[in-house]
Amino acid sequence: DTAVSQTPKYLVTQMGNDKSIKCEQNLGHDTMYWYKQDSKKFLKIMFSYNNKELIINETVPNRFSPKSPDKAHLNLHINSLELGDSAVYFCASSKQGRSYEQYFGPGTRLTVT
Amino acid sequence: AQSVSQHNHHVILSEAASLELGCNYSYGGTVNLFWYVQYPGQHLQLLLKYFSGDPLVKGIKGFEAEFIKSKFSFNLRKPSVQWSDTAEYFCAVFNDYKLSFGAGTTVTVRA
Numbered sequence: 001d002t003a004v005s006q007t008p009k010y011l012v013t014q015m016g017n018d019k020s021i022k023c024e025q026n027l028g029h030d031t032m033y034w035y036k037q038d039s040k041k042f043l044k045i046m047f048s049y050n051n052k053e054l055i056i057n058e059t060v061p062n063r064f065s066p067k068s069p070d071k072a073h074l075n076l077h078i079n080s081l082e083l084g085d086s087a088v089y090f091c092a093s094s095k096q097g098r099s100y101e102q103y104f105g106p107g108t109r110l111t112v113t
Numbered sequence: 114a115q116s117v118s119q120h121n122h123h124v125i126l127s128e129a130a131s132l133e134l135g136c137n138y139s140y141g142g143t144v145n146l147f148w149y150v151q152y153p154g155q156h157l158q159l160l161l162k163y164f165s166g167d168p169l170v171k172g173i174k175g176f177e178a179e180f181i182k183s184k185f186s187f188n189l190r191k192p193s194v195q196w197s198d199t200a201e202y203f204c205a206v207f208n209d210y211k212l213s214f215g216a217g218t219t220v221t222v223r224a
Binding site: 004040041090099100101102104105 | 145147149155156157158159162164201203207210211212213214216217219
């Protein structure tokens with residue numbers, strides 16, 4: 001019955017690798033987001049998709065590419081991983097017109113060694 | 114650009130003590146304000162929100178927050194904390210289709 005789910009929960013990988021994090025929501029929401037939480041717990045939005053269309057793209061390196069195959073999924077692909085990419089990545093979703101009310105996933109802790 | 118400041122980085126207190134966490138935002142227009150909580154190892158959960166109306170809003174688990182427009186503040190309070198309130202607390206502002214979060218305050222409640 002998980003509303004917003006992410007896989008994997010933990011991801012340990014080496015520098016230079018390419019990895020993906022998946023997010024799925026079963027709330028029937030139209031908008032999905034990716035946030036990055038750094039080691040100091042600072043949480044910042046990266047991307048937002050509405051009905052599979054990119055609407056927010058903060059200053060994120062182009063090594064990060066979100067993909068939304070449908071409204072219920074928003075995956076995050078990261079190329080050429082760097083040490084600084086180590087963080088917790090949170091997916092969130094909201095209903096169209098209610099972007100202020102976001103539901104968060106459990107997070108994916110990415111460690112780049 | 115919107116910015117959110119949380120004054121306290123880490124607060125340590127004993128059970129039954131009162132808690133107040135400060136939050137200020139920089140935007141001068143209409144804002145929607147939120148407090149989120151992140152318990153250890155868990156995802157963010159909404160504690161309470163303010164859109165309009167009564168500036169004193171009540172949330173879950175006995176938390177409340179007061180919106181003071183003249184001070185651009187939205188401070189979180191709880192009269193008597195419990196050990197289970199140990200968590201990270203984030204203030205957030207919604208504007209321009211996105212949530213902007215403060216840096217968070219770690220609250221440690223000692224039994």
